[in-house]
Amino acid sequence: MNPRFLGPLFMAPVALFLLVGFATPIVIVGWYSLMEPRSFGLTSDLTLANYRSALTEGYGAPFYWSILGAFVTTLSCAVIAWPTAKMLHARAGRGAAVITGLIAVPIFVSESVRLFGLSLFLMPGGGILAGSLKALFGVSIGTVLNTKLAVYLGLLYVHFPFMLFPLLLGVALIPQDRVDAARDLGANRWQVLREVELPLALPGLAIGALLTFVLCIGANAESAILGGQAVTVVTRAIEQRFSYAQDWPMGAALTMLVTLVTALVVFPVLSRVDLNRLIRR
Amino acid sequence: MKKRPTLPASLRNPMSGALNRRQMMGGMAAGLAAAGMPQTALSQQDQIALLTWDAYADPRLLDMWRKETGKDIRYEIHISDPTSVNRLRAGETSVWNFVNLNNPWARQVMWPENLIYDLPRERFEPLYAQMFEKFAMPYDWALSQDGNHLLGVVQRFETFDFCVNSDVISPATAKDEGWDLFNNPDFAGRYGILAYEDWNVMDICMGAGIHPFKAKTEDDYAKFEETARRWINNAKMITTDFVQLNLAMLNGEIDLYFTGGTYTASSARAEGATNIYAITPNSGPADGKGGINWIELNSAVANPTGKEATFDFLEWITTPDAAEIVARGNGNLQPVAQMAQDEVLSRFSADELDAIQWDEFDERISNAVEFDIIPDYDRLYDIYSAAIRDRG
Numbered sequence: 001m002n003p004r005f006l007g008p009l010f011m012a013p014v015a016l017f018l019l020v021g022f023a024t025p026i027v028i029v030g031w032y033s034l035m036e037p038r039s040f041g042l043t044s045d046l047t048l049a050n051y052r053s054a055l056t057e058g059y060g061a062p063f064y065w066s067i068l069g070a071f072v073t074t075l076s077c078a079v080i081a082w083p084t085a086k087m088l089h090a091r092a093g094r095g096a097a098v099i100t101g102l103i104a105v106p107i108f109v110s111e112s113v114r115l116f117g118l119s120l121f122l123m124p125g126g127g128i129l130a131g132s133l134k135a136l137f138g139v140s141i142g143t144v145l146n147t148k149l150a151v152y153l154g155l156l157y158v159h160f161p162f163m164l165f166p167l168l169l170g171v172a173l174i175p176q177d178r179v180d181a182a183r184d185l186g187a188n189r190w191q192v193l194r195e196v197e198l199p200l201a202l203p204g205l206a207i208g209a210l211l212t213f214v215l216c217i218g219a220n221a222e223s224a225i226l227g228g229q230a231v232t233v234v235t236r237a238i239e240q241r242f243s244y245a246q247d248w249p250m251g252a253a254l255t256m257l258v259t260l261v262t263a264l265v266v267f268p269v270l271s272r273v274d275l276n277r278l279i280r281r
Numbered sequence: 282m283k284k285r286p287t288l289p290a291s292l293r294n295p296m297s298g299a300l301n302r303r304q305m306m307g308g309m310a311a312g313l314a315a316a317g318m319p320q321t322a323l324s325q326q327d328q329i330a331l332l333t334w335d336a337y338a339d340p341r342l343l344d345m346w347r348k349e350t351g352k353d354i355r356y357e358i359h360i361s362d363p364t365s366v367n368r369l370r371a372g373e374t375s376v377w378n379f380v381n382l383n384n385p386w387a388r389q390v391m392w393p394e395n396l397i398y399d400l401p402r403e404r405f406e407p408l409y410a411q412m413f414e415k416f417a418m419p420y421d422w423a424l425s426q427d428g429n430h431l432l433g434v435v436q437r438f439e440t441f442d443f444c445v446n447s448d449v450i451s452p453a454t455a456k457d458e459g460w461d462l463f464n465n466p467d468f469a470g471r472y473g474i475l476a477y478e479d480w481n482v483m484d485i486c487m488g489a490g491i492h493p494f495k496a497k498t499e500d501d502y503a504k505f506e507e508t509a510r511r512w513i514n515n516a517k518m519i520t521t522d523f524v525q526l527n528l529a530m531l532n533g534e535i536d537l538y539f540t541g542g543t544y545t546a547s548s549a550r551a552e553g554a555t556n557i558y559a560i561t562p563n564s565g566p567a568d569g570k571g572g573i574n575w576i577e578l579n580s581a582v583a584n585p586t587g588k589e590a591t592f593d594f595l596e597w598i599t600t601p602d603a604a605e606i607v608a609r610g611n612g613n614l615q616p617v618a619q620m621a622q623d624e625v626l627s628r629f630s631a632d633e634l635d636a637i638q639w640d641e642f643d644e645r646i647s648n649a650v651e652f653d654i655i656p657d658y659d660r661l662y663d664i665y666s667a668a669i670r671d672r673g
Binding site: 038040057058059061062065119123124125126127143145146148224225228229230231232237240241243244245246 | 360361363364367370371473476478479517518519520521522525528529531532533534659662663666667669670671672673
């Protein structure tokens with residue numbers, strides 16, 4: 001066997017799987033997006049009408065809210081996850097394992113169930129938070145339910161673990177002697193963070209940020225369950241085109257645009273992350 | 282001793298047209314059976330598949346059918362009427378056997394497009410004699426436009442308009458005010474919207490003073506748009522989950538919501554929250570009426586496989602035991618046409634009848650126009666969904 005063929009041979013099953021399970025659906029959706037609006041066939045004349053509508057019929061707002069939500073959530077998750085990861089790494093032991101478990105276990109519960117639980121917690125009057133405060137301290141509070149803030153809280157709550165676990169890997173890449181050396185050379189905390197820790201942990205941070213950002217762009221349940229549709233996210237706009245509007249080509253065009261936005265974010269980041277280095281411990 | 286299914290023709294000759302998933306699965310099952318594998322009640326002739334609203338997906342109903350007939354049954358729940366009609370148009374007539382849709386679709390779309398079978402009249406017309414007077418034959422919605430073909434069996438029917446918290450808004454006032462409650466600035470930010478979006482479009486027509494089921498003028502579209510934007514922007518919350526709306530009402534976040542009716546209120550009322558109150562307006566712009574009355578019609582999909590079993594099922598669901606489960610379908614109490622029989626009506630307790638506000642049922646039905654296909658729905662829906670996108 002010529003060793004030159006070994007690589008492609010080993011790659012073939014995965015490549016085939018990706019072709020069938022990933023590339024083909026995207027091609028079909030892309031083709032649909034070029035069909036006449038509100039048609040169901042795949043044989044009408046090609047048209048860019050759906051993309052024109054996407055740019056002219058008020059789809060800017062859903063795109064804006066989805067991208068803004070993803071951006072703000074990614075940033076907030078990073079800010080909260082960094083000290084958490086540092087602490088869990090520094091105090092590796094039973095306590096850290098319990099906390100990690102507490103953060104990880106909810107991932108196995110359906111997202112909708114968790115969000116509905118959060119909604120019961122936040123409800124006014126009979127809600128867990130408001131009701132307990134009233135019963136215990138006689139304090140009456142309102143609620144953030146059905147506001148943009150509730151959507152943001154939901155996004156943060158659901159996506160935090162996706163930032164934390166890659167970041168734990170990233171933090172593990174920082175050798176303690178580098179930090180000590182920087183301190184010896186007179187670096188203050190801020191300088192150590194900026195010039196030593198962050199660059200070394202960057203692969204983990206980048207992957208966590210990617211996961212969080214991409215998942216948030218596609219998030220729908222937070223706005224639906226907690227936000228009372230205070231904002232319409234782009235996935236909801238797509239769902240409307242596919243269901244009640246029965247306009248598959250338009251839904252497909254919006255899907256392609258979301259895919260494009262995601263690709264524009266993902267590829268530049270991935271090209272700068274050395275996965276081998278992250279896995280090599 | 283189970284009869285072994287023969288291989289479907291499409292599999293004996295794989296080139297004979299497109300294979301769909303069900304034929305494929307059926308074929309695989311047949312292949313497995315032929316290979317002497319244990320067979321899991323997958324006999325093609327006997328299994329029926331329901332494309333339905335929630336009531337017929339009640340596990341008690343399906344189990345009873347399996348027990349009584351030894352035949353398997355599976356289901357999928359609709360997203361909306363038009364979505365499912367489009368699925369049948371797209372070739373899924375070979376997937377489904379039974380379709381349960383609101384009244385206009387069979388007569389105006391599915392029968393003309395050969396998507397459903399007509400039912401043997403001598404077998405099915407007597408079932409109509411056991412229903413309310415409203416459904417006495419010839420009942421238009423169940424018949425083809427030429428009146429010659431019977432297209433389905435009526436069962437669940439009710440009005441679907443809006444709900445109020447009766448501790449805040451008296452039902453009598455709500456009925457008198459009707460859709461203008463949502464035009465009243467006092468209730469801005471005090472109501473929710475249940476995003477059953479085709480219904481929302483009809484309700485906004487009513488609020489704009491337009492007959493939802495008649496052709497619209499440009500002036501009507503302008504009025505519709507203005508009302509849609511105002512109602513959507515003034516809504517406290519919009520959700521597809523009516524449990525959330527009922528909870529918001531009980532928590533005092535909102536005082537009313539549309540679209541709603543006993544369909545959304547009955548399970549909460551049955552648990553004691555009788556201040557969640559279904560309202561059908563006394564009057565409105567649809568031939569003087571403000572309510573909308575949906576009638577589900579159960580039809581047999583034009584699928585030669587399982588045709589006889591589907592007819593048996595259509596007849597069986599009208600028997601008292603089955604009708605009772607359908608009325609309680611999935612924990613959501615709704616009136617059924619068979620409640621005209623004392624034998625069926627007597628199975629419901631006073632509390633259950635209060636949950637569906639039975640004492641006002643006739644009044645609601647008489648104040649409602651019968652559900653119909655919305656002309657120019659696409660354009661109205663695009664106005665509605667653009668207003669939803671602009672919210673926030």
